[in-house]
Amino acid sequence: LFSFGGKLYHYSVPVPYLENEYLKIIGLFLIHIALLWVMIAQYQMQNSWRIGIDETHKTELRTNGIFGISRNPIFLGMIISVLGLFMIVPNALTFFTTLATYFIIQVQVRLEEAFLTKQHPVDYPKYTQKVKRFL
Numbered sequence: 404l405f406s407f408g409g410k411l412y413h414y415s416v417p418v419p420y421l422e423n424e425y426l427k428i429i430g431l432f433l434i435h436i437a438l439l440w441v442m443i444a445q446y447q448m449q450n451s452w453r454i455g456i457d458e459t460h461k462t463e464l465r466t467n468g469i470f471g472i473s474r475n476p477i478f479l480g481m482i483i484s485v486l487g488l489f490m491i492v493p494n495a496l497t498f499f500t501t502l503a504t505y506f507i508i509q510v511q512v513r514l515e516e517a518f519l520t521k522q523h524p525v526d527y528p529k530y531t532q533k534v535k536r537f538l
Contacts, residue, residue, distance in 0.1 A: 412494075415494040415495060415496040415497075416494055416495035416496070417493065417494040418493040418494060418495075418498075421490075421493035422493055426490045426491075426493070427490065427491050429487075429490055430486075430487040430488065430489070430490030430491035431487065431491060432487070433483050433484070433486060433487030433490065434483075434484050434487035434488065434491075436483070437480040437481070437483040437484040437487065438480070438484070440469070440476060440479070440480040440483070441476070441477050441480035441481070441484075443468075443469050443476075444469050444470070444476035444477045444480065445477065447465060447467075447468040447469055447470065448465055449465075450462065450463070451463050451464075451465050456514060456515060456518045458518070461522060462522075464519065464522075464523045464526050464527060464530065466526075466530050466533075466534070470534070471534060472534070472538070473534065473535065473536075473537055473538055474530065474531065474534050474535065474536055474537075475508075475512055475515075475536060475537055478508045478511070478512060478537070479537045479538065481504060481508060482501075482504060482505055482508060482537070485497075485500055485501045485504045485505075486501055488500070488501070489501045512536065516531070
């Protein structure tokens with residue numbers, strides 16, 4: 404919206420009292436930390452990395468490294484990233500994007516948990532007792 408002119412930005416319903424430099428700096432920090440976090444998680448997944456649920460290939464359950472802190476570090480990074488975006492550009496559009504991202508990820512996580520419970524019936528339930536869903 405900024406690209407098409409400043410007047411269009413007002414249609415995104417900005418939240419002026421959240422527009423300050425401290426929140427922008429925190430938002431930028433969160434986005435960069437989230438990017439690094441996601442890159443580490445993708446690297447540590449190695450051959451287990453898939454987009455979506457792949458029922459044709461059995462993958463190894465990753466429980467060490469960053470997966471010893473969070474069962475869903477990539478999704479956590481995505482949530483933190485959109486939260487950071489909202490802090491940088493606080494308006495109704497980024498707020499609802501943050502909410503939608505959070506709820507869609509919640510649905511996807513539960514689908515993946517059901518799949519992983521079927522694929523790893525002994526190890527995955529033990530893992531869920533040790534490591535939290537996000538943090």
